[in-house]
Amino acid sequence: MTRDVTLSDLDLTLPVPDGWEVGTVPAGDGSVVVIAPEPWGPERGFRPNLTVTAVESAPPLTPHRAGTEALALVLTDADTHVAAYDVWPSGRRLTRLSWVGGEQLVVVSWVLARRARVVTMTATVDVERWSSTRELMEAVVREVRWADEPAEELPYERRWRRARLGPGPAEPRRDHDLVELGENLEDLSGVLGEQRFRPGGVTLDREPAVAFLTGDGQGLPLTAELADVGLATAEGPTEAGRRLRTIVREADRVLQVEAAVGLLPLSFTLYRRGGDSVVVCTDGVSQWVGTDPHGRVLQQVPTRVHVMDLSTVGALGTLASWLGAGPAWSLAVDDRVPRELLTGRVQDPRTRAPGSASPQLQQVWSRIGALWTLRAHDVPTGASAGTAVVDAADRGVYQLGAAEEDGTLALHAMPAAALLDELVRLVVDPARTWSGPPEEEAS
Incomplete structure (x- = not known):
């Protein structure tokens, strides 16, 4: 069971699971909304949570651009392994394993492009609880109701074939082979080489x-x-x-x-x-x-x-x-x-x-x-x-x-x-x- 909570500052309404509470945490450029189960004692270990932030962005804004910029930023973190990047309605879902405070966590960010802003919803769960909480987190994000419209995808332009992955052109490079199949998606070919295995021990x-x-x-x-x-x-x-x-x-x-x-x-x-x-x-x-x-x-x-x-x-x-x-x-x-x-x-x-x-x-x-x-x-x-x-x-x-x-x-x-x-x-x-x-x- 869930209850609807309207976040007026973020212009959206989301379903909050029973037993979870909504709070805010001050951040450098505003406040971060946090949804987490309550009560939660230290004996239970890491507390799963879902955060919501919004950042204004100048047009033209597309899911491709919002997702690529988030991916490029995450790839700079040496304590993170990016496991997946895929399409989500009006945006991208970015899944990674990350060490935070001595904990190995699964971190999933839904980077959602709206008309004039990017809303990022990030689920953070310890690895042991991931299988049992994944569907709950996804259901919350999937059922959000918005006050504004999603950003529109731009038709493919040939010049995007030569754009760079990461900061630079407004639109990231497209995967030309996929374009031939009718898919207007980002080129991910350069990501795998950034995450080669480095043996320890x-x-x-x-x-x-x-x-x-x-x-x-x-x-x-x-x-x-x-x-x-x-x-x-x-x-x-x-x-x-x-x-x-x-x-x-x-x-x-x-x-x-x-x-x-x-x-x-x-x-x-x-x-x-x-x-x-x-x-x-x-x-x-x-x-x-x-x-x-x-x-x-x-x-x-x-x-x-x-x-x-x-x-x-x-x-x-x-x-x-x-x-x-x-x-x-x-x-x-x-x-x-x-x-x-x-x-x-x-x-x-x-x-x-x-x-x-x-x-x-x-x-x-x-x-x-x-x-x-x-x-x-x-x-x-x-x-x-x-x-x-x-x-x-x-x-x-x-x-x-x-x-x-x-x-x-x-x-x-x-x-x-x-x-x-x-x-x-x-x-x-x-x-x-x-x-x-x-x-x-x-x-």
Whole structure:
């Protein structure tokens, strides 16, 4: 149940959920309206909230311009990973993971262009509560009633093809390939390169590192490299080494990603033990996608791993960064693709699309850069879940359906916001939300 609250200073009326209260917080250029549940004690952790602000803006104002300016600003924050950017009525929805006050939060901003102003509604929720509060937040924003009219979208002009993403021209550069499909949308191709994975922790030879972390205590490899990073001595594991081994060996959930960029195999394993996690991974998909790995790289990269001791909520952001999850425009692809041909395209970009490929598939095909499978296993319940996808850069990721008798696969678009929800589900949420075991045929 909700009650309507009119914010006269903001010229809008919004539904406030039962148990939530409305307040204001002074800001440098006015006041920020805050909607949050009350009462809320410190024992409950971070309090979810929705803020509303409005800023006057000179015309011509469009959803493209308002959204792009917000995106460019967020990309400057080193503690934030932008996970999604998509269309919302009269504006854009911008979803990111952000560290604030030691908390890993999901922050979603609805940047809404009105005739002479930009209204921004921002939901901020801790990762553990995101799945249970997402629909509530979206419903509040969707049901706002406005006193003014939305800004109009301007017809596409060819000069926008050369405009820059970010501050500069009044209208941001458009995605010319999408324009050919009748879609007047911003060019997001430059965003992915701004968010490449930056490994933390320590880097070790893969085989002895995995044996050290997973071994039963007999004959552990106590290498000089393990000693150099403080995980072992000649007598055995150090306190830090014992901590990592305990998390790994007593993990209540194990998540594994196997990826390929060209012929380069990459991997990511997350061992979760409650709120603590250990990640053991090679370089990330986001570091190599768009390149042509060959020669020594194919032998050297898979043999070195980064070992990180993280909070479980922090591991979520690490996985998103490793995969290169980020803003993209997904396309509806109705084609079925021969499985071997798709695998060949990942391995060799010169592999041609099927002759009958639709314009949508042709755009996806030209951008395919990686294939990855994700499997999550919940140890206490035995429940499993997973997915297999191809990564098509600024056209997003596409889940692979089960292979038919003729060897063809369907590609199902997974919008960037949906991908983040899936990662939250597999890393953080209880196993009871899982739908079932992964489809082996799709790997």
